[in-house]
Amino acid sequence: MWFSNFLLSNEGVLLSVFLLLLIVYHLRNKNPKDFPPGPFALPFIGNFQIVGKKHPHIYFNKLAEIYGNVFSFCFGRDKMVIVSGYKMVKEALVTQADNFVDRPYSPMGDRFYSANSDGLFMSNGGKWKAQRRFALSTLRDFGLGKNRMEQCICEEIQYLQEEIEQEKGKLFRPAGLFNNAVSNIACQLVMGKRFDYSDHNFQLMLKNLSEILHLEGSIWGQLYESFPGVMKRLPGPHNKVFSNFNKVREFITQEVKSHKKDLDHNNPRDYIDTFLIKMENLKETDLGFTETNLVLCSADLFLAGTETTATTLLWALVFLIRHPDIQEKVQAEIDNVIGQTRQPSMADRPNLPYTDAVIHEIQRMGNIVPLNALRVAAKDTTLDGYHIPKGTSVLPVLTSVLFDKTEWETPDTFNPGHFLDADGKFVKREAFLPFSAGKRVCLGESLAKMELFLFFVGLLQKFTFSVPDGVELSTEGVYGATRVPEPFKVHAKTR
Ligand code: HEM
Structure with missing residues (x-):
């Protein structure tokens, strides 16, 4: 009763x-039969213990120790599969390249892009293939492989050196300068011009970019991806991602407009010109050659091409200042091979094995894209004996590769020896995957490697970097879509 x-x-x-x-x-x-195991997920909110974790990539490494190299995890209601360790990440990205080449649906991406215009990063299928091929060939035409890009980077190094010299050895924040210098290379490529370090509007644009990447990877970004319906209606920092992205879009739209005014069909100056010409010649729009998509692809190149390389250079300062003996050894090698006045060139790289090894170790330990970008299973498949149904989001975690205990002699220690043989010659390492791997590997890998080498050598040729006595730079990093060093100031003593 x-x-x-x-x-x-x-x-x-x-x-x-x-x-x-x-x-x-x-x-x-x-869960379907044979789905990868994972931590217990609460109904509706999933494994929300991840929220508030300062370093989700380290948390995932710990879960891999418990559940194995392929395990499941729930972000909100979305179940995804996390892939860990060099061998399994290679299996997913390279051996099964076609099964995991696409990106999954993203509520945030959905607000940036539209069905017909989804840029470079988020597009899939024929449109992605056409846009990626076009971007890579434009990158080649505008200098990669020829020395035009090299010259452009060397010119930028001179501007950067002059700017640093003006600090006269006093403490300064290198982040803004590095961001501007590196971004200028992407800008030269995309819109054929550079922006002066004193250009206030451009500085604001760069601040917008950093904020987008920071917020995308923050708890606010995670909440938006998991509960878009609710988060859309709530105030909060996540809204800044969209307003900032609109500013970037507006900035590039203006560039496209001015390019259209003085476009010379026989003499394309940059990516925007080449795209506009392609648009006129190719009437099909389902490959993404539209003006809206031009703006979004340019925004992707600008975003992906700025913060990543600039952040790696900041990590370079952190590690060299923490290891002054290594800084000295790099400078000695540069002095010996190039001297202090001639500009560096890519032809110098084979003669600078120690410097090259240090740059690689900075990228490994800097681990600037700790989680990598998401992929989605294109069909039912199997990973490590587990069933991965079509449509499952898959995250091949780069931290787990760059710090894989079975691949690196001293995974947690800064050790350029990882990339040197007994005779001091540079050696490539299979598990060096900061740019990810497979068909969707970073589109700017060659450009980034060129920038890192030339900027790094150009900086150490001219300056010795240090911090005041008693200050120790942290290697912990601040986690967003990229992992950046905590803000810091340095002295740059002219050599
Ligand atoms: C140190 C510098 C850089 C690092 C560590 C880096 C890393 C990455 C990673 C991990 C991905 C995801 C790949 C995947 O999904 O498997 C990616 C994608 C991408 N990167 Fe980079 N990147 C760097 C510099 C650059 C530069 C300089 C550019 C362009 C000028 C660029 C353009 C892109 C683009 C367009 C994609 C999307 C590719 C696609 O989806 O097909 N990146 N990058």
Whole structure:
């Protein structure tokens, strides 16, 4: 009697609805047979213990120790598969390249892009292939492989050196300068011009970019990806991602407009010109050669090409200042091979094996894209014996590769020896994957490597970097879509 009374009461109705929802949720979200194991996920909110973790990539490494190299994890209601360790990440990205080449749906991406215009980073299928091929060939035409890009980087190094010299050895923040210098290379490529370090509007644009990347990887970004319906209606920092992205889009739209005014069909100056010409010649729009998509692809190149390389250069300062003996050894090698006045060139790289090894170790330990970007299973497949159904999001974690205990002699120690043989010659390492791997490997890898080498050598040729006595630079990093060093100031003593 009391039970039927309870069921008819307000509390009873509420409890019944809740239980019904739980049963529906359970039936809908039941794991398929042989799905990878993972930590217990709460209904509706999933494994929300990740929220508030300062370093999710380290947390994932710990989960891999418990559940193995292929395990499942729930962001909100979305179940995804996390892939860890060099061998398994290579299996997913290289051996099964076609199965995991696409990006999954992203609520945030959905607001940046549209069905017909989804840029370079988020596009899939024929449109992605056409846009990627076009971007790579434009990159080649504008200098990669020839020395035009090299010259452009060397010119920028001179501007950067002059700017640093003006600090006269006093403490300064290198982040803004490095961002501007590196961004100028992407700008030369995309829009054929550079921006002066004193250009206030451009500085604001760069601040926008940094904020986008920081917020995308923050708890706010994670909440938006998991609960877009709710987060869209709530105030909070996540809204800044969209307003900042609109500013970047507007900035590039203006560039496209001015390019259209003085476009010379026989003499394309940059990516925007080449795209505009392609658009006129190719009437098909389903390959993404539209003006809206031009703006979005340019924004992707600008975003991906700025913060990543600039952040790696900041990590370079952190590690060299923490290891002054290594800084000295790099400078001695540069002095010996290039001297202090001639500009560096890519032809010098084979003669600077120690310097090259140090740059690689900075990229490994800097680990600037710790989680990598998401992929999605194009069809039902198997990883490590587990069933991965079509449509499952897959995250091949780069931290787990760059710090894989079975691949690196001293994974947690800064050790340029990882890239040197017994005779001091540079050696490539298979598990060096900061740019990811497979068909969707970083599109700017060659450009980034050229920039890192030339900027790094150009900086150490001219300056010795240090911090005041008693200051120790942290290697912990601040986690966003990229992992950046905590803000710091340095002295740059002219050599
Ligand atoms: C140190 C510098 C850099 C690092 C560590 C880096 C790393 C990465 C990573 C991990 C990805 C994801 C790949 C995947 O999904 O498997 C990526 C994608 C991408 N990167 Fe980079 N990147 C760097 C510099 C650059 C530069 C300089 C550019 C362009 C000028 C660039 C353009 C892109 C683009 C367009 C994509 C998307 C590729 C696609 O989806 O097909 N990156 N990058």
